[in-house]
Amino acid sequence: MTKTWKELPEGGLITESGNAHQYETGDWRNLRPVHDREKCINCLFCWIYCPDSAIIVKDGKVVGIDYAHCKGCGICARECPDKVKAIKMVDESEYE
Amino acid sequence: MATKELVARTGNEAMAEAMRQINPDVVAAYPITPATEIVQLFSSYVADGLVDTEFVTVESEHSAMSACVGASTAGARVMTGTSSQGLILMAEILYIAAGLRCPIILAEVNRALSSPINIHCDHSDTMSVRDSGWIQIFSENSQEAYDNMIQAVRIGEHMDVRLPVMVTTDGFIISHGLEAISMLEDKEVQDFIGPYKAAYSLLDVEKPITAGGLDFTDYYFEHRRQTAQAMKNAKKVILEVGREFGEKFGRNYGFFEGYKLDDAEIALVLLGSTAGTARVAVDQLREAGVKCGLLKLRVFRPFPAEELAEALKHLKAIAVMDRSDSLSTAGGPLFAEVRSALYDLPERPAIVNYIYGLGGRDITVEDLEGVYRELQRISGGGQVQETIQYLGVRE
Numbered sequence: 001m002t003k004t005w006k007e008l009p010e011g012g013l014i015t016e017s018g019n020a021h022q023y024e025t026g027d028w029r030n031l032r033p034v035h036d037r038e039k040c041i042n043c044l045f046c047w048i049y050c051p052d053s054a055i056i057v058k059d060g061k062v063v064g065i066d067y068a069h070c071k072g073c074g075i076c077a078r079e080c081p082d083k084v085k086a087i088k089m090v091d092e093s094e095y096e
Numbered sequence: 097m098a099t100k101e102l103v104a105r106t107g108n109e110a111m112a113e114a115m116r117q118i119n120p121d122v123v124a125a126y127p128i129t130p131a132t133e134i135v136q137l138f139s140s141y142v143a144d145g146l147v148d149t150e151f152v153t154v155e156s157e158h159s160a161m162s163a164c165v166g167a168s169t170a171g172a173r174v175m176t177g178t179s180s181q182g183l184i185l186m187a188e189i190l191y192i193a194a195g196l197r198c199p200i201i202l203a204e205v206n207r208a209l210s211s212p213i214n215i216h217c218d219h220s221d222t223m224s225v226r227d228s229g230w231i232q233i234f235s236e237n238s239q240e241a242y243d244n245m246i247q248a249v250r251i252g253e254h255m256d257v258r259l260p261v262m263v264t265t266d267g268f269i270i271s272h273g274l275e276a277i278s279m280l281e282d283k284e285v286q287d288f289i290g291p292y293k294a295a296y297s298l299l300d301v302e303k304p305i306t307a308g309g310l311d312f313t314d315y316y317f318e319h320r321r322q323t324a325q326a327m328k329n330a331k332k333v334i335l336e337v338g339r340e341f342g343e344k345f346g347r348n349y350g351f352f353e354g355y356k357l358d359d360a361e362i363a364l365v366l367l368g369s370t371a372g373t374a375r376v377a378v379d380q381l382r383e384a385g386v387k388c389g390l391l392k393l394r395v396f397r398p399f400p401a402e403e404l405a406e407a408l409k410h411l412k413a414i415a416v417m418d419r420s421d422s423l424s425t426a427g428g429p430l431f432a433e434v435r436s437a438l439y440d441l442p443e444r445p446a447i448v449n450y451i452y453g454l455g456g457r458d459i460t461v462e463d464l465e466g467v468y469r470e471l472q473r474i475s476g477g478g479q480v481q482e483t484i485q486y487l488g489v490r491e
Binding site for chain 2: 003004005008010011012013014015017
């Protein structure tokens with residue numbers, strides 16, 4: 001964020017790969033996915049579908065959500081099986 | 097001086113021949129009306145196997161420039177040609193080419209813009225994209241068009257510049273006028289331009305890049321500042337390349353060319369083919385004892401403001417000749433920039449603006465003599481009656 005015009009690659013080129021992680025998009029979010037570990041069956045549908053790779057998985061289990069990058073699209077909550085519904089979308093205003 | 101004997105070439109042929117000798121990797125083009133025959137001629141070189149170029153036919157000028165940007169980002173040496181409506185249809189992508197720092201070379205033939213529909217010379221098309229980040233070089237004749245095309249490659253591709261370059265001729269007057277020009281040998285052109293090595297390539301899987309990323313409030317300004325610096329750097333490179341071209345081939349190029357300017361008291365400042373007409377007017381008036389001269393500007397972007405001020409500061413009165421009208425009511429684009437360049441002089445010459453030749457309206461030696469006579473009156477202490485005038489329109 002602090003690089004001057006003299007330090008940046010010219011033409012707005014991004015000259016290294018895998019750096020989307022450095023750009024935090026979490027503040028775009030209106031609805032926050034809240035994960036309930038008790039209900040979750042760890043089918044990992046949410047992890048597969050998340051377009052921002054924001055579902056944190058450890059040892060084959062969903063352990064949380066990366067709120068620094070989650071844009072709040074709600075795909076995880078929708079794809080969570082009907083019988084489970086372990087992810088609920090909550091208005092961000094409730095967390096302010 | 098290793099130049100061959102004179103050959104007859106129109107402006108379009110001269111530019112197409114330069115493209116053949118440059119032998120770019122990719123040319124993408126579309127023949128919009130009023131197209132020029134530059135890319136048509138070039139396509140025959142491709143068909144005849146005279147060049148190694150991948151010729152991409154597309155469905156519009158917008159697509160032509162888009163294909164050029166794609167090819168350039170992939171690391172290719174890229175050229176195209178257009179005119180008038182075609183140039184402004186490209187406009188969106190012209191800005192992108194400059195922003196992505198693609199050294200694309202464009203052969204542009206200056207023509208009027210619709211409406212009304214007109215296919216003849218004026219500078220409205222080129223002036224309409226003057227802030228797109230392209231280097232803009234004007235040519236007085238076929239020889240300059242040819243020489244400028246070859247120099248454009250070195251200027252645009254220089255590591256301190258990396259900007260696209262448009263080389264212009266005046267529609268019909270130069271584009272279709274047959275003139276004697278001196279061409280270089282193919283090898284001389286190749287040796288002069290050298291191979292192109294892109295800093296980055298979209299096709300380089302070892303060094304993957306993203307081009308055209310999103311740039312918000314946090315980075316956009318920095319990238320625009322870089323492009324401004326590249327344009328600044330281009331000033332030095334344009335002079336270096338012009339000097340080297342002169343040393344090798346005997347024809348020197350700078351930002352502008354003065355004609356009988358050093359001891360002149362009054363002068364015209366203009367672009368392109370009208371310089372030839374103005375020289376005749378200067379010669380005739382000089383014989384009558386009038387101390388008049390001419391400054392023909394070659395490089396409009398970057399604009400050589402300091403150098404122009406230095407070259408014009410000794411004059412008593414100047415007329416800036418604009419072959420396009422910005423419709424600002426404050427004068428044409430050349431006038432606005434020349435007048436601004438002179439602002440910091442301790443003693444400024446009187447300055448007036450003539451908008452002339454729109455839609456190909458002929459400009460004669462007598463027209464220009466009339467302008468010089470008016471400058472004479474002003475330099476002799478007469479009042480400037482109208483700063484901005486239309487020359488050659490039926491009142």
